[in-house]
Every structure is written in C-alpha cells, then in structure tokens.
Amino acid sequence: MENNINEWTELWSQQKADNLDVDLLTKQLTKLDRITTFQKLFFLLVTIFSMYSMLTHLSKNIFNTTAIILILLGFLIILVPLFENKPNFKIESTNQFIENQIKYLKKKLLIPKVYILIFIILFVLALNIAFLGAFSELRNSTRIFFHFSTFILFIILFVARNKGVKNYQKKIFPLIEKLKQIKNQE
C-alpha cells in the first residue's frame, strides 16, 4: 500500500499548471478592482442624492414623509440580509464552510420569499399614503381609482415575486441538496 502511495505521489506531481500570463491576470484583476470601487462609489452617491432629493423636495407634508420613510425601510429590509453572514472562504475548514454555506443559501431563500414581500407591502402602502396627501382636492371617484390602481400594482408585483421565488428555489434547492450530501459523506 505504501508503494502505491509513493507511485501515486510521483505520478500526481508530474501534472503542472499551464503557463498563464500572470502579468495580464493581475492587470485584469486590478482593472476589476477599480470598476468595483467605482460602482460602489456610484451607488453610494446615487443613494445619497436620491435621499436628499426625496427629503428636500417631496417631504412637503406628513403623507409624503411617511411614504418616503416606508420605502426606505423597505429597501433596508432587502439590503441588510444581502450583506450579512457570507461564508468565509479563507478561514473556515471545509466542514465548517459547507455548514455555513447551507445556512447562507437558506437565508438567501428568505430574500424573495419574505423580504421582497415585505418591501412590496410597504411600497404599496407608501403609495397609498402619498396619494392621500396628493389627491385630497380631487373627487372621491378619482381618488378611489388611484387607490385601486395601487391594488392592481400589488397583484402584479406579487405574481412577479411568486415567479421569482419559484425560479430562485429551482436554482438553490439542488445546491443545498448537493452540499448536504457532501456534508454527510463519511
């Protein structure tokens, strides 16, 4: 058996990596780093600008302010789970990593299933509250029409979310299954 191992080690080490242009690789990776930094900065600036515009131009009454707060809350509910609990590739052992990866994927499933649903509810609620302030001068039938249109919007967003959940589950369930199978290998 020991002879086998020695022979296999010898055979194994004969395989070498192809000669890759490491200078070109580092150049491309540096470029990618710059793009990522730019995207992060751009996203931050757009967020700050939108919040500033909303708070200074739209929040002229209590209805709009409440609506803006609800929409921002909805965004936060989606954004926070996106950034938390990412498995750590570099410090976790394989077994630990597999366990955390399964937990992470299960949590990711909650994003379309729960968090997006909460966002949709908050968004439609915010629209209705904003309409209360904006159309207070209009006739009752027109106001009902606008409120009813938000109900239609809710149905459309709800159906789209359901479709998204199904697609997401189709992608993530096999991954979780495979990871569980690897985890249980003895």
Place this chain on the structure above:
Amino acid sequence: MIDKKKIFKNIYKNSKDKVFRLCLGFTGNKMDADDLFQEIFIKVWNNLESFRKESSINTWIYRIASNTAIVFVSKRAKLLNKKNSLDLENIKLTDENTPIYSDKKMIQLYKAISTLKEKDRIIISLLLEKNTYAEIAEIIGIKISNVGVRINRIKKTLTKKMNSYGE
C-alpha cells in the same frame, strides 16, 4: 497596490501547480479544472488583504481552493453527472520527456481520484501534495485520527480502481 501585485504573483508562482492538480483531481477534466483554477485565484486576489501572516499560507491557499471546489462542484452537479468520464485528450503532460506508460498511468490516477466522494478527493489531493495528517485535519476540519481512517479507506478504493483500469 504594487505590494498586492507582488504578493499575488509570488503566491501564484509558488502554488499554481499544486492548486491546478487539486482542481484536476477534483473535476476530472481540464476544461472544468481551468475554470476552477481561475475562480480560486480570483478569490485569492480578492482576499489577499485579509490574509493574516501568522497563519500558514499553505493552509490558507488550500482552504480557499477546497472551499471554492466544493461550491464549484455543487453548482455543476448536474453537468458532472452527465460527463462523468474523463476526457483523456484534455490532460497533457508538460514534460515531453516523460515515458508514455507514465502518461497513461497519470491520466488513470486523475480519473480514479475524480470519481471518489468529494471530501475524499480533497483529502487524497492533500496527501499526494505531501501535507501532514495534522495539516489535512486542519484544512478539512476533522480529527487527525479520522484522517488516518479515511486515508486508509481511500487508498483501498483507489487501488481497486487503478487495478481495474490496468486489466
């Protein structure tokens, strides 16, 4: 940034062969091995700043490599089932002076390893890279005594597979 590039190039130079062998042993074909190899080094680049010098670079690289391989193989589970056989033409020896019988045997070895259970593929790759039982236990996250038991079982399975190829 200059420092990062320098460190990365150094790591790449010192570990490219062992990482590639792990990729090839894990995936069983050169095309997937190349993709996995690239993914691993992108992760190395992205995590370079968080690398703590007190931990061994060997363990660090292998943890990134094996964890990336696990995710890679999970994503490609369906695909791998379809093409379970090793594409012999895709594996090549870089040393042209190596005898032909060795080339064939090497292909058989990689083929046999790629058909083992995922965790066993990583363990045997680490062993063939001359890592100690303690290092293997640290990378995989199992007890040293368990490593010994698993390696014995892997050796038996691998010997059977290699013998069946020789028939």
